[in-house]
Amino acid sequence: MSSKSWSPRSLAAQAMGKIDPLTKAVVPPIHVATTYIRDEDNGYSSGFIYGRPDNETVHEAQAVLAMLEEAKAGALLFGSGMAAATSVFQALAPGDHVVASKVMYWALRAWLLNEATRWGLTIDFVETDDLAALKAAVKPGVTKLVWVETPSNPLWTITDIAAAAEIAHKAGARLAVDSTCASPVHTRPLTLGADIVMHAATKVLNGHSDVVAGALCAREDDAFWNRIKTVRKGQGGILGPFEAYLLMRGMRTLHLRQERQSASAMALAERLSAHPLVARVLYPGLPQHPGHDIAARQMENGFGYMLSVQVTGGETAAVKTAAHVELYKRATSLGGVESLIEHRASIEGAGSPCPTDLLRLSTGIEDLEDLYADLDQALRAGHR
Structure with a gap:
């Protein structure tokens, strides 16, 4: 049986099966270095330049999550769920219109109400489980992002992800799904048409109440995804190596x-x-x-x-x-x-x-x- 046929359950249990080349340890080590040696030609053939944008332990945890979410463009880890979520909105341009679930994580809702407008964004909240209301709220050519939380916290309303993606895409917008309360074990929004999936990885992905972390996964490696990478790099939002190690440990038993x-x-x-x-x-x-x-x-x-x-x-x-x-x-x-x-x-x-x-x-x-x-x-x- 080819390793390409292993199930997500098996791959996650072994953290993608990577063996430490130095010690042959079955548990990946924690990489804590903040800086890396340049080559003689002044380049960085290892691909690592500085700890703020890059860390091997973070990369390994991202690979596990990207596999679980079937994220073709990969995953990005952040210092918190809020850091992950707000980076998506900060990657938009001033004047962009956003439609978001009326029932959603209260801290993000408060940030959108009180802070997002300072970035020049216009936010409309709607019951996204009502597809007619969602369609009416989305403005073709103006709306750039539809943000859906499903199941929505704490009323657990359900939004049809595939239908919401169709509505967003017809209007020229992207669909982002907060799937914190589903996890990739239950729902993989990218396979249903979403462009971005967000997790407060503090929650069930880690599962042990000892890590604060956030994550984003993307379906396409496009300009918007690269803009989010730039936001994370510029604002220093990357997750620390110890937290990434604990998160990877948690995902092994997800x-x-x-x-x-x-x-x-x-x-x-x-x-x-x-x-x-x-x-x-x-x-x-x-x-x-x-x-x-x-x-x-x-x-x-x-x-x-x-x-x-x-x-x-x-x-x-x-x-x-x-x-x-x-x-x-x-x-x-x-x-x-x-x-x-x-x-x-x-x-x-x-x-x-x-x-x-x-x-x-x-x-x-x-x-x-x-x-x-x-x-x-x-x-x-x-x-x-």
Whole structure:
């Protein structure tokens, strides 16, 4: 069997199978050098010039992610998810028009509202799961970027990536997809027509809550992708070698973690849907979810590790429920091996589209029965 036939699961598990040529170690070493020797002719035949734009450990982690996302143009790692996302917008030109998902990661939404206009960009927010609304918002010849988050945090609405790509491309725009809450195990947006896929790699790609990182992958090595490379190089946004090493370590177990997390999230969603103190469960794997059919078409290996619940007692009961968990951890972030719970409306503040009775749940790898039992006792305590 040719090595070209190995599955993404196998290639990721072995970090592309690269063996250290000096020690024959099966775990790639960490390269920490910030500068490199010039050749006698004053050139750099190694391809490495300085640590800010280039690092071998970063290159190796990028290769794993590009393989997972089927990114023909490759991947770029950044110091955070925000650094990755904002570099896409900073690669646009002043006056460019952007259409973005109304429900999305709150920090990026705040940046677009408060900072992107300083770059001369015009931003329109729309419910991108409504294709008619998306099509109406896109301006042919004027819109340069459509930014979609799917599943969208924290309501988990689903946008049809292939249809959104068609709308964007007909208008002369690019489609970028924030796929943080799907991961390449579940969705590979580039294969569905997207031009760029973004990850807050801090989350499930790393999976251990010990790295802050961001990533972009591209379908085509075009002028816009090279402009993003220039932004990262000029602003010093590259990920550090230690963080890249930890991220690569996390991606080696991504498939295993995602299978467990997604299966548990699905089981929790089903059981919580029947809980007397839960008014509604938001999870694309449920047949009653408005985006279920699209999710079933464009996602595989499950429906992801994130869900939200709206409790029957309103905001007071939701906050009290979060206060009474024992196994779940009350903390911001998602995608780690530990399960997290958070009352999102109070975190996001004024202008948040998040209902005040909603709790966001990030499903880890703990025992399913323990997770359900903890939520059950917390819900009951929250309604006393």
